[in-house]
Amino acid sequence: MIRLEAVRKQFGGFTAVERADLSIRRGEFFAMLGPSGCGKTTTLKMIAGFEQPTSGRVLLENVDVSRVPPYQRNVNTVFQQYALFPHMTVAENIAFGPRSKRVRRSVYLPQVREMLEVVRLSEFADRKPRQLSGGQQQRVALARALVNFPSALLLDEPLAALDLKLREAMQFELKRIQREVGITFVFVTHDQGEALTMSDRIAVMSQGVVEQVGTPEEIYNEPASLFVAGFIGSANLLPGRIAENSSEGSIVDLLAGPRVLAHGPEQMLVGSQVSVMLRPERLSLLPAAEAHQLQISGRGLEGTVRELVFQGASARILLQLPDGTRVVTNVATDADLPFLRPGDSVAMTWKPGAAYLISGWPEHAGANTTDVDSVEAAL
Amino acid sequence: MSAPISKRGRIARWALNLFAAAVLLYLFTPIIWIVAFSFNEPAGRFNIAWQRFTLDNWRDPFSNQGLTEAFVQSLRIAVLSTSVATVLGSMIAIALSRYSFKGSGPLNFLLVLPITTPEIVLGSSLAAMFLDWDINRGFATVLIAHIMFQVSFVALTVRARVRGFDWTLEHAAQDLGAKPLRTFWKVTFPLILPGILAAALLSFALSIDDFIITLFNAGSLSTFPIYIDGSFKVRFPPQINVLATTILLASVIVMVVGLLWGQRSRRQQS
Numbered sequence: 001m002i003r004l005e006a007v008r009k010q011f012g013g014f015t016a017v018e019r020a021d022l023s024i025r026r027g028e029f030f031a032m033l034g035p036s037g038c039g040k041t042t043t044l045k046m047i048a049g050f051e052q053p054t055s056g057r058v059l060l061e062n063v064d065v066s067r068v069p070p071y072q073r074n075v076n077t078v079f080q081q082y083a084l085f086p087h088m089t090v091a092e093n094i095a096f097g098p099r100s101k102r103v104r105r106s107v108y109l110p111q112v113r114e115m116l117e118v119v120r121l122s123e124f125a126d127r128k129p130r131q132l133s134g135g136q137q138q139r140v141a142l143a144r145a146l147v148n149f150p151s152a153l154l155l156d157e158p159l160a161a162l163d164l165k166l167r168e169a170m171q172f173e174l175k176r177i178q179r180e181v182g183i184t185f186v187f188v189t190h191d192q193g194e195a196l197t198m199s200d201r202i203a204v205m206s207q208g209v210v211e212q213v214g215t216p217e218e219i220y221n222e223p224a225s226l227f228v229a230g231f232i233g234s235a236n237l238l239p240g241r242i243a244e245n246s247s248e249g250s251i252v253d254l255l256a257g258p259r260v261l262a263h264g265p266e267q268m269l270v271g272s273q274v275s276v277m278l279r280p281e282r283l284s285l286l287p288a289a290e291a292h293q294l295q296i297s298g299r300g301l302e303g304t305v306r307e308l309v310f311q312g313a314s315a316r317i318l319l320q321l322p323d324g325t326r327v328v329t330n331v332a333t334d335a336d337l338p339f340l341r342p343g344d345s346v347a348m349t350w351k352p353g354a355a356y357l358i359s360g361w362p363e364h365a366g367a368n369t370t371d372v373d374s375v376e377a378a379l
Numbered sequence: 380m381s382a383p384i385s386k387r388g389r390i391a392r393w394a395l396n397l398f399a400a401a402v403l404l405y406l407f408t409p410i411i412w413i414v415a416f417s418f419n420e421p422a423g424r425f426n427i428a429w430q431r432f433t434l435d436n437w438r439d440p441f442s443n444q445g446l447t448e449a450f451v452q453s454l455r456i457a458v459l460s461t462s463v464a465t466v467l468g469s470m471i472a473i474a475l476s477r478y479s480f481k482g483s484g485p486l487n488f489l490l491v492l493p494i495t496t497p498e499i500v501l502g503s504s505l506a507a508m509f510l511d512w513d514i515n516r517g518f519a520t521v522l523i524a525h526i527m528f529q530v531s532f533v534a535l536t537v538r539a540r541v542r543g544f545d546w547t548l549e550h551a552a553q554d555l556g557a558k559p560l561r562t563f564w565k566v567t568f569p570l571i572l573p574g575i576l577a578a579a580l581l582s583f584a585l586s587i588d589d590f591i592i593t594l595f596n597a598g599s600l601s602t603f604p605i606y607i608d609g610s611f612k613v614r615f616p617p618q619i620n621v622l623a624t625t626i627l628l629a630s631v632i633v634m635v636v637g638l639l640w641g642q643r644s645r646r647q648q649s
Binding site (some may be wrong): 048050051054069070071076077079081083084085086087096097100103144145148 | 499545548550551552553555557558561565566569570618626
């Protein structure tokens, strides 16, 4: 449906998008996720036609549109600040697209009315945008775009301007509208939670490069790079070297000492630098006495409890490995934890398959520094 | 209840009010004078000493043919030059705020020049140029001169308005299928129209009352200010006061209407 082939975009000496290869399917809810400055908005603008790629091609419905101006592309955008026309009423805003394309009045008027119903704003048709709340303005922007029956709807951080409560409500609203109209949604966000809950597939971008494209589960469970692992959710990244490859996975010599068993997307060469990713909620804690047995099976580490933060349904525990590396775990509070006090020694274990291999070494071994900070700040 | 004021405080406040009144009197005396003398029945050719109240002057404001002709010339020049300058100046303003291009820095500087340069310099150098090129000075040269300084005023006034313009609105229009021309007329233009109107009014006023630059480039043409200047020497008919009062009235009406309009649109926005 939408295809980007080796798209690159430079502004003077600055490269905003290094290389983007993407293929977005019809009817899909697709997210482009990354920190600010990663090139996701520039990529969206190249699909919309506001920017032209320095090299590479943008294809819509198998037609190369790289040099086609925005007003001749059959995609529509919902802008971050909505960009509603302040001098027009809600209905006039929605009718702007069809009127620009010289659609007959008798044809577009019912369509405008129908769109107003889809976004539940029928009684606001004659208001000016300024008389509406942020959420209502956003729905006008949606209706104004969707009334053109675009082959794809592009949304640039559509929820960023809303407060937290409204944002959560709009996530469901967007999903509902997308199901109702069946149009491809391409959605740019820096909020991983938003991307994970709403999308069918996610492209994670960093510094102008698409790091990984996959379903939320794939992105979360099998991150393709250290960046993806650190950006999506919390991750403990333990650096090491491949010692041995077996049918069950790879045995890794951690710099922190013990050997663990982990699996990755492909076999990696013995001796290559890798990181073992352990998600905090996949770790469980056992009495220290069991550490030795667990380490032999390659599914255990020994550590000391540093901090404990009760969070209601779960507790967040900061552990220190013998070499000083800090690891964060989330433990359900219904688990029996009478033995846990700061300073206690514990054994940490995980289910087979929970340790995932990523090539390369992280900047900081162990938990994301932000996670460590958040635990310490809570105390 | 306001706090009790000491005696010194009361004197200070009284002095401040007196001072304010004096300043207002100083500012408005000439205007009041002009308006009052439009109702005077002059003795002789000079309407400068109060005789008695009459409405005759207002009944026949165009009785003085030379004055009427000069007034009409001024209006024609103001309408034409304002139209041209508003279009040119608005285009410059939009270009300057919309795009950053080679030479936009020097252009910004050049825009301010006609405003900061003394009128005597602008007027005389323009006249010298026309003389050098053997161009007869008259209606056309005055028109050119007025457009020259009006363009700067229009461009700077419109630019102040356009500065806050959200250019993603243009993106939104194009995204919805509007070609650049439709985008301009349906989105950009209606939104910056108040700024353009304000600029047009300002430059109209500048043209109507310009004296120095006009005098240098008018040749034998007589405009309203030039006629008034000349009339001091031979005769000063009360029709001058009538027409001046009319202009004053017109600008006050425009100002009040603009103010009400602005308040209304602000109320709608909030």
